[in-house]
Amino acid sequence: MQTLKVDLGERSYPIYIGEGLLDQTSLLAPHIAGRKVAVVSNATVAPLYLDRLTQTLGAYSVVPVVLPDGEAFKNWETLQTIFDAMLTARLDRRVTVIALGGGVIGDMAGFAAACYQRGVDFIQVPTTLLSQVDSSVGGKTGINHPLGKNMVGAFYQPQAVLIDTTTLATLPPRELSAGLAEVIKYGFICDEPFLGWLEDNVDALRAVDQAALTVAIARSCEAKARVVGADERESGVRATLNLGHTFGHAIETHMGYGVWLHGEAVGAGTVMALEMSMRLGWITQAERDRGIRLLQRAGLPVVPPAEMTPADFLEHMAIDKKVLDGSLRLVLLRSMGEAVITADYPHDVLQATLEADYRAIVAGLEV
Numbered sequence: 001m002q003t004l005k006v007d008l009g010e011r012s013y014p015i016y017i018g019e020g021l022l023d024q025t026s027l028l029a030p031h032i033a034g035r036k037v038a039v040v041s042n043a044t045v046a047p048l049y050l051d052r053l054t055q056t057l058g059a060y061s062v063v064p065v066v067l068p069d070g071e072a073f074k075n076w077e078t079l080q081t082i083f084d085a086m087l088t089a090r091l092d093r094r095v096t097v098i099a100l101g102g103g104v105i106g107d108m109a110g111f112a113a114a115c116y117q118r119g120v121d122f123i124q125v126p127t128t129l130l131s132q133v134d135s136s137v138g139g140k141t142g143i144n145h146p147l148g149k150n151m152v153g154a155f156y157q158p159q160a161v162l163i164d165t166t167t168l169a170t171l172p173p174r175e176l177s178a179g180l181a182e183v184i185k186y187g188f189i190c191d192e193p194f195l196g197w198l199e200d201n202v203d204a205l206r207a208v209d210q211a212a213l214t215v216a217i218a219r220s221c222e223a224k225a226r227v228v229g230a231d232e233r234e235s236g237v238r239a240t241l242n243l244g245h246t247f248g249h250a251i252e253t254h255m256g257y258g259v260w261l262h263g264e265a266v267g268a269g270t271v272m273a274l275e276m277s278m279r280l281g282w283i284t285q286a287e288r289d290r291g292i293r294l295l296q297r298a299g300l301p302v303v304p305p306a307e308m309t310p311a312d313f314l315e316h317m318a319i320d321k322k323v324l325d326g327s328l329r330l331v332l333l334r335s336m337g338e339a340v341i342t343a344d345y346p347h348d349v350l351q352a353t354l355e356a357d358y359r360a361i362v363a364g365l366e367v
């Protein structure tokens, strides 16, 4: 097992990474203050892992809260059902909320914990690759609004993150690929050598090779912990974790939540960010193509939806959380392995990026 730390002073917490950690009571117990635990999961993950986690929590009174599965349920109505279940079970402020599932469950359970009786403890037990490398770490919690992704939420850090890498054995391949979008992101924004490792290991990762996954998860969590430790509330460098997300969130919102997976939208959105960085002269065409090829080998879409026009993108991007005083800041690559957030770009370069023929670009990649 590896233990990493998110260093946030008195709100610091460990990230445990390893095989079979779901069964280890001794990892969870030090982070549970009271005698009662609410385990928030969903209709897909609960039948797979809830009994095991409940056994591990044998010394505690466990209240299971099983939500419907899907991004489309990351909303007020579903959040309310968490509060309904917790209040019906008479859970008091000593309760610990445990999120057992992917990023949707982690974001919603974390937000519920932030709000329930003005804040109770919570623990992340992420079961998708995406949640293990990104969403469970850093304390961003929240829900979607029909007008925009993750528009309602709170920064609220967990007590601990417990990553059992063997849970990925049951993850559908499409979801594994979606998680790889966020893994590859760390290479682009802050760890260029990692891109070479990923090129060598992407097939092993897609084959759910535990050794390769453990390396990728630990390296991703190290990067995320470093960035969050430096800028918890996203006043600067943390925004670079959103490479490809402004374009990606526009895709998710426009297509309807859940139609494109979050990671898939980030994959295509990252291609657009690479394209724009190249058009600004910051990366070369060969570097753009290298990035697209890696995303493609990860099984991700590398072309935005055909039905989305540049006007559609601009409309959704205007509601992005990175808009400040009306100007849209974008995360772009100053070079491979170095991201910047900037509003200082000519609008016609953004327009050209939105109008680019991605199908032709991908067709023209050298094999």
Ligand code: NAD
Residues within 6 Å of the ligand: 042, 044, 045, 048, 069, 070, 071, 074, 101, 102, 103, 104, 105, 107, 127, 128, 129, 130, 131, 134, 135, 136, 137, 138, 139, 140, 141, 149, 150, 167, 168, 169, 170, 171, 172, 175, 178, 179, 262, 263
């Ligand atoms: P998800 O939570 O919808 O999970 C994907 C699917 O896999 C679901 O159907 C789920 O039930 C299923 N699943 C989960 N674990 C499984 C397992 N072990 N075996 C079989 N099936 C399993 O999606 P996700 O990709 O994990 O997370 C995406 C969400 O995370 C988005 O809402 C996104 O906005 C959010 N996100 C948040 C942050 C953050 O910092 N808080 C960062 C990135 C993404």
Ligand code: GLY
Residues within 6 Å of the ligand: 134, 135, 137, 138, 140, 238, 239, 241, 242
């Ligand atoms: N996923 C982006 C962040 O946590 O800041």
